[in-house]
Amino acid sequence: MAPPPDLMLSIEDIKIAGSKKLPPMAREFYNSGSTTQITVTENTTAYNKYRLRPRVLVDVSTLNLSLNLFNQTFDFPLGISPTGIQAMAHPEGELATSRAAAKRNIPMAVSSFATYPVEEIVNAAREPNPPTPKAEQTPTPESSQPVGIELGRGGRGGHLIQLYTLRSRTLQTQILHRAESAGCKAIFLTADSPVLGVRYNELRNDFRTPPGLSWPMLNLSSEDIQAQTHDSGFMGANSDKHSWAREIPWLRSITNMEIWIKGVLTAEDVLLAREYGCDGVVVSNHGGRQLDGVLATVDALPECVRAAEGKIRVHVDGGIRSGVDVFKALALGAxxxxxxxxVIWGLAYDGEKGVSRVLDILYDEFKRCMQLTGCRTLADITPAALARLCPDGTVARL
Ligand SMILES: Cc1cc2nc3c(=O)[nH]c(=O)nc-3n(C[C@H](O)[C@H](O)[C@H](O)COP(=O)(O)O)c2cc1C
Known part of the structure; x- marks a missing residue:
């Protein structure tokens, strides 16, 4: 049974409550990975290979969790990855996500498969906070109070646009120009999807985006997308046009936004991203939705960090389900x-409020983990804070 709202204490609680509200076809679309589900599962379980090495008797009364990114200061080192079709989870979809992200002052990446136009999504973050009805006002627990700078909604928001390597350069250009004019600061070029991964649920359910929803960034109406399956309608491209040598210089020539490569899992590709002057990489396997059996992202992270040598930013997504996971990823160099x-589960559970709950849980857990490990700033989170579980059951310092 789903826990009541005041017992929504963990991301797992929100996963259970949100998933229950979704029709089976949508639930399977969101929650599943590709083929045998190895990677989607391992993305989360791989975090259990690490244990924490806390330092004690450190004054943790004042912390600084804030992060400078895209020439902005965010409240803590978390962002919202691009996920398509959010209005299938809640009618306000990406608008609700954008409001919650701005309120928590963290960045949000907008999928090319968003169900609202990027202009509306960015503007939603700029709306003033609605007054909280008296009945809903509750005292803020100490642990929920922000430690970094809080801009709140009405702050600037911090949006990025996610781009696939599409068959049509014209469409790619159009998406980028719209995003840049709307105020997006960076591109996440999703590099792991020349074709889609095999997702059995979509084939078995003949998954289609529900009627009434469109993909405005791709200029596709509800009728257009109803006419095709998710797989057959994918517009990704795999051609020489989309090699490192042609894609990155071309992107540089048409936009001033930062260029990040999302979907990197190896040191070799981090070196290429450096060679082509990219601004950052996201170590990602698309949440286990592309090639099943690839490295879990936290396992790929150390070699990517080593290859980066501090010369390119390294971020990570996939399987992060607690503030302690965030802490471990930072200790490994992200x-x-x-x-x-x-975020999808938060949306399904309770729209904007549900997403806010997800972000607040992760913020509180991360902050508390810093306090309990004796870290006062993000720079204090180093490999010394971790030990790795060995196959014989012992642990070893990194
Ligand atoms: C339902 C769903 C839709 C997604 N859509 C996109 C997308 O449009 N573009 C993209 O680059 N990644 C997409 N992703 C991958 C996410 O950006 C991200 O890499 C992944 O969800 C992170 O793993 P997590 O869900 O375990 O946190 C999608 C993921 C899910 C679950």
Missing amino acids: ECCWIGRP
């Missing part, structure tokens, strides 16, 4: 973590 499904 600058910032991103989450996909937890």
